[in-house]
Amino acid sequence: MKHLDGKNVLIFAEELYEDLELWYPYYRLIEAGAGATIAAPEIKQYRGKNGYPLKPDTTFKEISADQFDILIIPGGFAPDKLRRYKEVLQITRDFHEAKKVIAFICHAGWVPISAKILNGKNVTCVPAIKDDIENAGAIYHDKEVVVDENIITSRRPPDLPAFCRAIIEHFSAG
Numbered sequence: 001m002k003h004l005d006g007k008n009v010l011i012f013a014e015e016l017y018e019d020l021e022l023w024y025p026y027y028r029l030i031e032a033g034a035g036a037t038i039a040a041p042e043i044k045q046y047r048g049k050n051g052y053p054l055k056p057d058t059t060f061k062e063i064s065a066d067q068f069d070i071l072i073i074p075g076g077f078a079p080d081k082l083r084r085y086k087e088v089l090q091i092t093r094d095f096h097e098a099k100k101v102i103a104f105i106c107h108a109g110w111v112p113i114s115a116k117i118l119n120g121k122n123v124t125c126v127p128a129i130k131d132d133i134e135n136a137g138a139i140y141h142d143k144e145v146v147v148d149e150n151i152i153t154s155r156r157p158p159d160l161p162a163f164c165r166a167i168i169e170h171f172s173a174g
Contacts, residue, residue: 002033003168010068013040018076019048020157028164049076060087065094075106083114103152122148
């Protein structure tokens with residue numbers, strides 16, 4: 001049995017997502033047994049910061065948090081767009097209220113900041129948004145991965161192995 005058998009992962013996407021921060025967790029969590037769904041504002045082609053194309057499986061309006069166990073929010077320029085969708089913020093809040101895993105990396109901290117779920121949480125992020133994280137009431141740590149209950153965070157692409165390992169270990173620990 002794989003660690004994530006029967007688990008469903010939701011990944012948010014928008015234009016100029018960070019390619020590695022979306023695709024590395026996507027394939028790594030599938031490898032661990034999870035099903036994965038990529039959601040975006042529309043069903044159309046999006047491109048990553050480095051040009052990698054993506055066509056989402058569904059839209060934000062067609063899903064709800066109760067269909068999934070894990071939310072992955074990749075960084076890049078996409079989080080600045082993602083945080084403007086009321087559906088994205090509501091899904092993020094619903095994950096948090098249900099104590100489901102919310103994993104975000106790099107600039108993706110902007111989404112949970114706008115969802116107002118970080119007050120008192122220990123997190124990490126790319127240093128460029130450290131002030132935003134702290135102004136949202138979170139406690140910043142400059143580490144490759146920080147886990148605080150259902151919130152799993154990392155700083156940038158080189159941290160992806162630790163990021164994915166922490167997500168998988170969350171479910172291995174019971």
